[in-house]
Amino acid sequence: MSPGAQLFHAPTLNCYVIASIGVKTRMNPHVIKEGLRHTLLKHPRFTSKLVMKGRKPWWIPTTVDLEKHVIVPEIDPDLDFPDRFVEDYTSNLTKTPLDWSRPMWELHLLNIKTSNSQGLGILRIHHSLGDGASLISLLLSATRKTSDPQSLPTLPTKKRAVMPPPSPPFSSFCSFFLPIFSGLALIWNTVVDMIMFFATILFLKDSQTPLKGFPGVEHTTKRFVHRHVSLDDIKLVKTAMNVTINDVLLGITQAGLARYLNRIQGVDATGGAPEQPRRNNKIKDPRLRAAILFNVRPTAGIQELADMMAEKSKVKWGNWIGYIILPFAVALQDNPIKYVRLAKSTIDRKKHSLEAICTFGCAKLMLKLFGMKVAAAVTQRVLYNTTLTFSNVVGPVEEISFCGHPVTFLAPSVYGNPHALTIHFLSYVNQMTISMAVEPSIIPDPQLLCDDLEASLKHITAVVKKTFIPDIV
Known part of the structure; x- marks a missing residue:
């Protein structure tokens, strides 16, 4: 087992990935099992169990009994609140660990009609099996385009910005000094x-x-909720403000958390004070930071599964992740697009830093020199001293089918990390799904927080239309 995978088995970092897959039809267990035999079970990590040899864990190949990994519970078709039932069902999964005597994954098939699907699959995987980039690549390899059942989904690619050439009088100056300044800034930021x-x-x-x-x-029962918002609105803000999707998502999150926190503290979310304001000046502009797991592979983004599994590939399967600590600006702003501008400023600086690579290297070195307990304690300390986990993954750009079932949404999350709030964004066709894992005693109404994030996007979009695109009503 790799050092990163070992770290996810530490008692204080025993993390799981849990993903909801909504589909347009009822789940057919037989068809899905057959599909898994030709996709998931081709992967050695999903057909191996964990065995301790001395003090070291090892992956040992084993025979997979799909009947024990694919669970189909009996569900009353006339439930009054099916969405609440799914929330409760998913939450209850966090109360029990996966069985070490077999491969550490399971798929629950819920034939229940919810507000966004006719059926639902809940995939639970131990985080030691792979990081987000690996597991998304694996999931996509188990799907096909709905429009072309023989074709894999189109993998999104990142477009590099093309910088205009400098004007002739300054071309020689720029070609000599800009790399020097850029290198010095990289060192300083790092x-x-x-x-x-x-x-x-x-x-x-x-x-x-x-x-x-x-x-x-990290040991408490979590609740999972998700909300779908318009990807077109996010792209509109991105284009109008000349920023990235990541900038917009971070801006939305900052604005949403500001609304939520100031409502809790007794200040109206729009900035006005209620009749008896209870604003606490000590947390007027709190230190609130997110720990972001960053893919440190040489090639960023989602990869072809075959490339990740190739013996000499530079883009390896596994947990190739480093940490970035990202400060959030959650003070109330008079103009909501300031949250996006602040986000762009923060992310631009982080892009010009080797923090993720350095933290990845430090974790590997610490594991090698001091062992898992010390490395896990240090990682846990970083997470305890920050507030939330934040992540954004680019999903398929066209509709896909999971083992013949057309997918309506994908909502990934994690639990077992020492945070009361985890926020994941995943794009799919023309929608962006906001997934949250929360500690219910800290955030008793996560749907309210979803409302604030959605309202923040609408507010920012409206201001952008008035400011940058006045012709749009």
Whole structure:
């Protein structure tokens, strides 16, 4: 087992990936099992069990009994609140660990009509089997285009920005000095980020806000909710403000958390004070940071599964992830597009830093020198001293089918990490799904937080239309 995979088996970092797959038809267990035999079971990690040899865990190939991995519960078709039932069912899965005596994954098929699907699959995988990029690549390899059942989904590609050439008088100056300035900035940003990272390990803590977890939060039962918003609106803001999708998503999240926190603290979400304001000046502009797991593979983005499994591939399967600590601006702003501008400024600086690669290297070195317990304790300390986990993954650009079942949405999340709030974004066709895992004693009404995120997108979109595209009503 790789060092990263070992870390996810530490008692304080025993993390699982859990993903909901909504489909347009009822789930056919027989068809899905046959589909898994030709896709998932071709992967060695999903046909191996965990065995301890001395003090080291090893993956040992075994025979997979799909009857034990694909669970089809009996469900009353006339449930009054099917969406609530799915939330409760998914939450209950976090109460029990997966069985080490067989491969550490399972798929639950729920034939229940919800507000967004006619059937639902809940895939639970131990995080040691792979990171987000690996598992999304695997999931896509198990799907096909609905329009062409013989074709794999189109993998999104990142477009590199093309910089205009400098004007002739300055071309020689730029060609000589710009690389030097860029290199010095990269070194400076990396040094500052690593100082802040080590300060977070030692003493630097986030403010105690209504989103902050408590010691032991990684062991509590979590609730999972998701919300679908318009990807077209996000793209409109991206184009009008000349930013990236990541900038917009971070801006939406900052604005949504600001609305939520200030409502909890007794300040109206739009910025006006209620009749008896209870604003606490100590958390007027709190230190609130996200720990972001960053793919450190040489080639970013989602990869072809065959490429990831190739023996000499540079883009390996596994847990190739480093941490980035990203500060969130959650003070109230008079103009909501400021959240997007602040997000762009923060992300642009982080792009010009080697923080993720350095933290990945430090984790590997610490595991090698001091063992899993010390490495896990240090990682846990970083997460305890920050507030939330944040992630964004680009999904399929066209409708896909999972073992012959047309997919309506994909909603991934994780649990077992020492945070009371985890937010994932995943695009699919023309929608963006916001998935959240929350500790219910900290965030008792996660749908309210979803409302704030959705309202923030609508508010930002409306202001962008008035500001940048005045002709649009």
